[in-house]
Amino acid sequence: MKEINFKDTRGSSLFKIKNGSSIMLQALDNKPVSITCRYIDERSFYLKNARFSFKEFAELVEQNSCIFYPEHGTAKTYEIYQIHSDKEHDYKFMHYSYAKHQFHAKHYTKVYMGMMSEQTSLESIFYKHNLDYRPFARKMRSLSVSNVIVVNDHGKSKAYYVDSFGFKEVPQFLQQLNQTKHKEYAR
Incomplete structure (x- = not known):
């Protein structure tokens, strides 16, 4: 089974989840929200129904003061x-x-x-x-x-x-x- 390897904006690994698992996404001063992720290839994945490259997603969460972590884990x-x-x-x-x-x-x-x-x-x-x-x-x-x-x-x-x-x-x-x-x- 494929794993989704989340990275930071410099390309360093943050954590991995199994294909079809969920992450918790949290914006500043908001409660975390569970979102399902699906593997596409080594460079991209689906976050719910939106396609992201890992670099694009890392830049988006960094610029918007968000954190994310495995639904059943920590980061x-x-x-x-x-x-x-x-x-x-x-x-x-x-x-x-x-x-x-x-x-x-x-x-x-x-x-x-x-x-x-x-x-x-x-x-x-x-x-x-x-x-x-x-x-x-x-x-x-x-x-x-x-x-x-x-x-x-x-x-x-x-x-x-x-x-x-x-x-x-x-x-x-x-x-x-x-x-x-x-x-x-x-x-």
Whole structure:
């Protein structure tokens, strides 16, 4: 039986599913939707009834801040959080040693979601989201100091503060984010 091998925009493998299986496709701040996929050849597949090349599909989801994963599985993804644009916080664009005492997930909004291959690094995400032709450029600022990148690696998540030089792991961000979500659901 043929397998459908999903790839990122650089051609690196993300995951495989069997022909006729479904993926979950999720846009920013929306619930995932199950869509059946059918193998055509090594370069293309049907997503429901629409024909896509793997490269075309990867570019489409990247430009529109979407993620996708096997219906009965997981994939490696990332999320970018930026400080709310409607609120001024003393630590916007500041290094972590300055921000650590006021840093809190409630000051942030998720502005992007994307796919990661095993070759994707935090540095490559930073580079990609600082290009003039970066994904989702009209809807988010370029990635900068004080932003947070959350890496979801097959069910395990880690958060990283974009610092002046490199990235600082901030596990409290995920805890605070979960507390904020629980408060919203309780309303």
